[in-house]
Every structure is written in C-alpha cells, then in structure tokens.
Amino acid sequence: MQLNAADYLIFDEESGTYIENPEQVVRDDVEKHHWLNVLKTVLKDWRLYLMLVPMLLVFLLWRYFPMYELLGCFKVTDDVKPVAEQFYSGFSYFKQLLVGTGTLTTEFWRAFRNTFLLSFYGLCFGFPMPIIIALFFNEIRSNILRSTYQVMTYLPKFMSTVVMTSLVMMLVKQGSLTSGTGILSQLLVQLGAISEETAYAGLMNDPSFFRAIYQISGIWEGAGYDSIVFFAAIIAISPTSYEAAQIDGAGKMSQMRYVVLPCILSTIVIMLITRIGSLLNIGYEKVLLLYNPNTYVTADVVSTFANRYGIAGTMKGLASAAEMMNNVIGMLLVIGANTISRKASDVSLY
C-alpha cells in the first residue's frame, strides 16, 4: 500500500490550513486490520450506528423485502407457498406478456403505451406551464396582488388525490333521469365544444376525453405550486442584467431570450431530468381513481394493470413481471437522463 500525504490532509478553506481528513483515517483503520477494526470502530462509535438502525430497518423491511418478493415473477404457478420454495421456470411470464398471443399481451402493450403517452403529454403540456406562470408572476409588480394570485394558484396542490378526483368527477358527471350533467360539462356544451349526448353520457365514460382530463386536472393541481421553484430562480436575477439589456436596446422578447432564459436554464434542466426520470413512474393513484372499465382503452397504465390482475385478481406473478419491466426501464431512464445532463451541462440530480 502506498501512502500518499494528499489523502491524509485536506485543505480547510475556512481556517486556511491543512487538516486531517477524517474519511481517510477511518479508511486507513479498516484497511490495516480488516473486519476486526471495522468492529472496533463501530463499537467505539456505537451511538452513531444505533441511530442508523431504525431507518435501515424500515427501508429493509418495506422497501427491499418487496424486491425479494419480485422473484415470484420467475416461478411457474401462483401457489401460496413462500417464494423460496417455488420452482423457478425462468421467463415464462415475461414471454407471455411480451410476445404472447392472448388478450393479456394486448392489454399489457396497451397499458405500456398509455403509461408512456400520459407521461409524455405531461412533459409536453404540463412541464412548460409552471415556467410560463412564473414568468407571468414576475410581471406583477404589486406584492399584494401577486401574493393573492400565488395563494389562489397553490391551493389545489393541498387537496388529496381523492378529493381532487372526486371534484373532477362531480364537475363532469353524467346526466341521469333525475339530474343534469356536471357544471363543467354543461359549460362545454354551451360553448359548443362537446355535444349534448357526450355530456349526458359522462366525459369520464368516454375514452377520448380521458387524456385531456388527466392533463388538465394535473395542470390545475400542480402548475401554480410547481412555479415556485422557477419564480425563485427568476427573482434571483439581478435587476442590473435587465438594465444592461435595455441599454443595449433589447425589447421584452430579447430580454426573455438573452437574460431570463440563461439564468433559469439550470433549474429547468434539473426539473426536466426529474420529469424524464419519472416518465414511466406515473401516479397510479390518480389513474386508479379516475378510470373505469369504459375508459381502459386510453386510461389503463401498467400499475393499474398490475393492480387489476395482481391485487384484485389472482395472477400475482404475471402482474409483478409486468410492473418490474416498467420499473426497470424507468430506472434506466433516470440514470440515463442524469448521466447525459451531467456530461452536457454539469447539472445533475444525484
């Protein structure tokens, strides 16, 4: 082992001197005497390690044990036997889902496509909205008026998914013998956007409206609140930058292009990475609460597919396999987006 002074001393900027690197000291201890010293270090510092225990236990029991349970999707039958005693058959469930010929295969591919499309539309329509709103907020000079608007637009974020979906369903509910349609449907009919029959049958029962309802309710719920982070980036821009641009003769659009945009670009990139990373990690709860058998064609996502067949139904292995494929691709997307962004712009999330 070659000793290197630079490993042991790190420059402390505050005091302006070199101090001992605590990490290297510990590393050294461990390297010299192997596990016995690991044990000694842990025992010497047992309070610190004890503090770690509850958190590790929670994550181990309820985050990592389910991953062990995933082995279930490599076995043959959905028996009640524990996973460890099963006979493993390889990739039969995956084969059945990906290249099978039954309705399950069609449904899985439909769910996968819907998952991707719902997220992708969210990226196209939902993502720019908070940025635009933040730009608008920046235009309002009166503090009182701006706070009022902020309070009003953040408000929907504080509802639970259940309450939000309940409200949406009530606003576009179907008509019946005793009552009319929801108020929003009626408004749309009067504006001529939809026909009276469609409104009467209920927008929630019409597959062609599901995606629009999903995106619009998403914007309603989150756009105001998500604008906080962009607004914070915009007000951090020094007023002198604007003045300099104005002296150079920049109009409003050029100021946007050459002052505001470069300043908030790193924030946008970070948010975009998060968005792309969770492209296949769609909020299943909202879909589950909004969809019904009439709208499976456009609404069914992989999680709800798994819920239907694995939790409500009995095909546990198959459902886990479906979701596992989804989640593995999702993970690759997170890591990929992060790596690309780190290489391209020095901004990364992890």
Add this chain to the structure above:
Amino acid sequence: MKRKLEISELIFKIISYTLLTIFAVCCLYPFLYAISASISGRHAVEYNELILFPKDIQFDAFSRMFNDNMFWNAYTNTLFITFYGTIWALFTSIFGAYALSKKRLLFRKGFNFFLVFTMWFSAGLVPQYLNYLDTKRVFNAVGIMDDKWLVVIAMGMAAMNIILLRNSFEGVPSEIEEAAIVDGATEMQVLWRVYIPMSKSIIATVALFFGISRWNGYFWARQMISNSNEHPLQVFIRLKLEQYTDPEQMAAWNEVYASDSMIYALIVCSIVPILIIYPFIQKYFAKGVNVGGVKE
C-alpha cells in the same frame, strides 16, 4: 426618473395579468362551487341552477354528515395516522440523516446508495402488497390488531426527505459541534441541542411533507385496513362517492338536498382544516421546493 414602458413590455404585461387572472379564477372556482353546491337546495344542484352563489340554502347535508358516527370515526383515524405517522417518520429520518451526515461513518457511501436506490427502483404494487400482507400477519400475531398501526409504521417513508435533512445537517459548521463536545456533550445532546435547533426550518418542512402525505394517503389504507371502523377520511370519502354516484342506489333518494350535496359537503369538510392551517405552513412548502435538489 422612470423609464417609459416600451410597447412590447406593455403587451406582455397585459397578457400576463389577463392569463394569470383567468388561471387563478379557474383554480379557485371548483372550491367555491363545491361550497355553494353543498348548501344549495336539491333542484338547484341537480339542474345546475347555481353558478357561483348558493340557492335555496339548506344545511341538511352537513347536519346529516355531522350526525354520522362513521364520519367522525374516519376523521379521528386520519388524525391518528397523520400524528403518529409523522412522528415515527421524523424519528427515523432525523436519526438516520444525522448519522449519514457524519463523515466518520463507515460505509457512508453504501448507506447513501441504499437510500437513493429506493428512489430509482421500486418493486411495484403487487410485491409491496404481498409484503404488507405478511407484515399485517406478523402484527396480528404479536397482538396489534389495529391495522392503523401498520399504516403508521410500515408506510410513508421517503428517501427524498431523509436526503433533505442530511444535506441540512451537513451544512452545520463543525466548530459548533466541536465546542459542544469540548463542553462534554454526548452524541444525543449534540443532535438535540445543536443540530435540531439549527435545522429547525428544514425539519418543519420535512414534517409537513410527511404530514401531508399521511393525511392524503388512500390506496394502501384502503387495501390494508379491513375493518371499516378504522378507515381514514380519504377512504371514507371515496366509498361515499362510489355509493352516491351509483344510479341504482340513488334512484330512491328522497331528501330535500341532492345526493351530490353530500359529496360536496364531504369535500368541503376535508379541505377546511387544511385551509385553516394553510397560511401558517405555506412558507415551509415554498422552502421545501427550493432546497429540493439532491447532491451526491
């Protein structure tokens, strides 16, 4: 001297004001409508005769709900889950984050990865469901029959929140800690007297995130809590919605208020407490968003 507004700026300002006003009104309107509809008469609600202000005011929907024991039960259950759930999550997160923030911790990188990996990959609904079922069996075997405890203890941990806390703890200057140790403080005292007071606002933010997610929790509570007496508010609202929008059940509805009013009344009741504390917690929410970046 005030510079004259250029024409492009003026246009942009007008557009901003108009669109923001429209958006803000759209955000607020459904709530106002819900409040009005919950106290309007049956005919007015069923045939959309009210636009904004209530018509034929009645409070029967509210009084029926307040007389329903199940409603109060659900409310108590939600408060129970929110309170104990937040405390449990904070307890584990603060200790864990404190340990992780220490450079002298062995395998620190490994532990960090252990956390962050759960943000990248989750096993999925079905394995989690089976896992919770097993946990429930164990809990019942040791005598915890109340499924609320399962929801409190097993659910709702978030790696993101722990990382927020860890980053904040890492920002505490080491000189202050050293001073405390020289004065004879133990590890616990350092955490309690130095770290927690110095990260108060982040802890408040994280507590808020945990609290909100507990208050809003629906799916697993519905799956795991078998006794309907123990259902939290969100599950209660959803079950009522399913019941009251079922045309067959509602054909025999015979009250002075519409069945929709019941649902609106429930919705109003579930957001009122949040509206009351909203002004106090709003700044923490904004803060949480801004520190949301994850390092390492």
